[in-house]
Amino acid sequence: MNPIAFVYLATVLFGIGAAAVLLRRNAIIAFMGVELMLNAANLALVAFSRIHGEIDGQVMAFFVMVVAAAEVVVGLAIIIALFRARQTISLDEPAELKG
Amino acid sequence: MFTAPDLSYMAFAPIIIVLLAGAIGVLVEAIVRDAATRRAAQLTLTLVATLGALIVAAVQWATTTEAGVVAQAGFFVMDKQALAWQCMLLVFAALGALLFAARTRAGEEAFTPLGSAAPGSPEEAEALRRKLEVTEVFPLLLFAVGGMMTFASTTDYLALFVALEVFSLPLYIMVALARRKRLLSEEGALKYFLLGAFSSAIYLFGVALLYGAAATTSYAGVLGAILASPGDLALFVPGAILVLVGILFKLGAVPFHTWSPDAYQAAPTPVTAFMAAATKAAAAAALVRIVFSSLYPLEWELSWMIWTVAIVTMVVGTVVALVQTDIKRMLAYSSVAHAGFILVAFAGFSPEALSAVPFYLLTYGLATIGAFAVITQVREKADDGTVGGEATRLGQWAGLGRRDPLLAGAMALFLLSFAGIPLTAGFIGKFQVFAAAIDGGGWPLVLVAVLASAAAAFFYVRLIVLMFLTDVPEDQQEAVEVDYHPYTRVVVWITVIATVFLGVMPVWALQAASDAGVLLTGL
Numbered sequence: 343m344n345p346i347a348f349v350y351l352a353t354v355l356f357g358i359g360a361a362a363v364l365l366r367r368n369a370i371i372a373f374m375g376v377e378l379m380l381n382a383a384n385l386a387l388v389a390f391s392r393i394h395g396e397i398d399g400q401v402m403a404f405f406v407m408v409v410a411a412a413e414v415v416v417g418l419a420i421i422i423a424l425f426r427a428r429q430t431i432s433l434d435e436p437a438e439l440k441g
Numbered sequence: 442m443f444t445a446p447d448l449s450y451m452a453f454a455p456i457i458i459v460l461l462a463g464a465i466g467v468l469v470e471a472i473v474r475d476a477a478t479r480r481a482a483q484l485t486l487t488l489v490a491t492l493g494a495l496i497v498a499a500v501q502w503a504t505t506t507e508a509g510v511v512a513q514a515g516f517f518v519m520d521k522q523a524l525a526w527q528c529m530l531l532v533f534a535a536l537g538a539l540l541f542a543a544r545t546r547a548g549e550e551a552f553t554p555l556g557s558a559a560p561g562s563p564e565e566a567e568a569l570r571r572k573l574e575v576t577e578v579f580p581l582l583l584f585a586v587g588g589m590m591t592f593a594s595t596t597d598y599l600a601l602f603v604a605l606e607v608f609s610l611p612l613y614i615m616v617a618l619a620r621r622k623r624l625l626s627e628e629g630a631l632k633y634f635l636l637g638a639f640s641s642a643i644y645l646f647g648v649a650l651l652y653g654a655a656a657t658t659s660y661a662g663v664l665g666a667i668l669a670s671p672g673d674l675a676l677f678v679p680g681a682i683l684v685l686v687g688i689l690f691k692l693g694a695v696p697f698h699t700w701s702p703d704a705y706q707a708a709p710t711p712v713t714a715f716m717a718a719a720t721k722a723a724a725a726a727a728l729v730r731i732v733f734s735s736l737y738p739l740e741w742e743l744s745w746m747i748w749t750v751a752i753v754t755m756v757v758g759t760v761v762a763l764v765q766t767d768i769k770r771m772l773a774y775s776s777v778a779h780a781g782f783i784l785v786a787f788a789g790f791s792p793e794a795l796s797a798v799p800f801y802l803l804t805y806g807l808a809t810i811g812a813f814a815v816i817t818q819v820r821e822k823a824d825d826g827t828v829g830g831e832a833t834r835l836g837q838w839a840g841l842g843r844r845d846p847l848l849a850g851a852m853a854l855f856l857l858s859f860a861g862i863p864l865t866a867g868f869i870g871k872f873q874v875f876a877a878a879i880d881g882g883g884w885p886l887v888l889v890a891v892l893a894s895a896a897a898a899f900f901y902v903r904l905i906v907l908m909f910l911t912d913v914p915e916d917q918q919e920a921v922e923v924d925y926h927p928y929t930r931v932v933v934w935i936t937v938i939a940t941v942f943l944g945v946m947p948v949w950a951l952q953a954a955s956d957a958g959v960l961l962t963g964l
Contacts, residue, residue, distance in 0.1 A: 349653065356646050363639050372635055379642035383649045390653035399652055402599050406645060409606045413638055416610045420617055420634050424627045426559040433635075 462490030466580030537715030593726035596963030629707020644687020650680030714813030718806030754781030789881020811936030840913030866943035
């Protein structure tokens with residue numbers, strides 16, 4: 343199978359993830375959109391790595407995974423703190439910040 | 442095949458000092474139980490680390506006879522440009538640490554006693570009663586600064602991504618730790634986090650595309666690949682655009698600015714002071730290095746984007762700032778407008794920008810830290826005489842010149858520097874940036890920038906008029922109190938002196954900026 347197909351798939355996944363961040367109002371779903379975008383980039387890195395016939399891109403994917411894991415820790419901590427205070431994680435409900 | 446990297450540890454020394462001190466800070470958190478001792482230890486550690494790293498960086502600057510050294514080929518350089526940014530970031534960090542440690546007269550600090558307790562919960566009341574303190578903010582500050590210094594010095598797109606996260610993650614947490622208005626603080630942190638994570642994902646996908654096109658992620662490798670394939674830019678152009686979007690997010694340029702007013706308003710004010718100055722400096726540093734050492738052959742494909750974003754940013758930042766009624770929010774939109782002025786320097790990719798941008802960020806950052814430090818000192822006072830949170834409504838600043846002429850005078854100086862009035866540092870900074878743009882053939886952009894500066898002067902001067910020429914309303918005499926803490930006042934006076942000095946005697950700093958106007962390719 344031609345690895346360029348995975349690059350197209352990665353682009354589609356990236357688009358879906360970006361749409362989830364911009365359109366969904368639930369903080370968790372929006373956050374999942376971000377994770378989908380990061381993993382789309384991973385897929386593209388690995389596919390390009392295969393196309394170039396080297397392993398640099400695959401090593402980069404590991405870096406991205408570690409960073410994404412650290413990001414999940416911080417992100418979920420903030421979301422949980424907010425949920426405890428307000429009993430909702432809708433991004434529409436927060437109305438303290440305006441203008 | 443993997444090959445062992447050839448590292449020049451001496452060149453990494455400032456970053457190693459800062460990150461190591463951050464790790465020691467975490468250890469101090471675990472060992473020292475008494476809150477007061479821990480706080481003193483953390484503050485000392487942070488100041489020693491930042492000032493020590495500053496000295497090391499300054500020595501490197503003085504002993505480097507040529508442009509600098511390549512610390513690791515294709516990955517990391519310590520040229521004079523990088524050293525200039527690192528010194529600037531370390532100064533901002535030291536000033537920020539002092540603000541972090543400041544308290545009100547009643548001994549109240551700016552951070553919540555327990556970040557995990559819900560606002561208004563019994564746990565929070567218990568934490569307040571036991572006088573717990575979140576001294577983790579100092580190690581978080583050090584980690585953020587370490588990430589920013591790496592951000593300014595790396596020459597690899599993937600390392601830039603890792604550095605981006607290293608400095609962003611501590612900032613997300615610090616934004617959520619305000620002592621008062623905790624719901625607002627957590628909400629601002631969530632917005633900052635989601636948009637920040639979104640932007641870094643966009644940046645990363647751009648990196649993946651550049652890797653696909655160039656088979657390497659070093660700046661020099663991408664540059665070489667662009668030059669080698671002039672006809673086939675199908676992957677380079679979208680990759681470069683996504684990378685720039687990611688950086689412009691951090692810079693706070695319109696339409697990627699939506700996080701900045703929320704995060705600036707919601708964060709504890711000392712964090713806002715540090716974040717506003719240092720994040721913008723780090724983002725500008727990375728933008729300079731990327732544009733001038735990697736993407737400049739794509740000028741024709743990218744300049745439309747930089748021009749559009751610069752114009753929209755200046756106009757939106759200025760116009761929206763005019764209608765703000767909250768002072769932190771007003772300064773946030775003013776910082777958006779400043780992001781536009783920074784982008785003006787990139788018109789035509791003139792090499793003058795290599796000196797103009799660091800100088801501009803220095804003047805902007807000093808005035809920003811000073812202005813937010815003043816904001817921490819103006820407090821609401823309840824009828825029973827207890828001093829509350831910061832008085833951030835513009836109306837509450839009426840007559841501040843009567844209450845504390847020196848403090849109000851300092852604020853007026855910072856506002857004039859933001860506006861770019863002669864004899865303040867901001868004037869020299871704006872002049873440098875506009876000169877760089879004219880050198881690159883961007884005079885229409887400069888025209889818009891001058892008009893935007895003139896319009897922006899209106900809301901800066903409005904606040905000055907409010908402070909000095911408006912009387913305190915009759916029933917408000919006792920509603921506002923000027924607080925005092927030596928650390929905060931030290932920060933205010935350092936930034937005042939620096940702002941005046943850079944405005945009246947800029948020769949020395951301009952010489953340093955022009956020395957910094959060199960980039961090593963990193964190979």
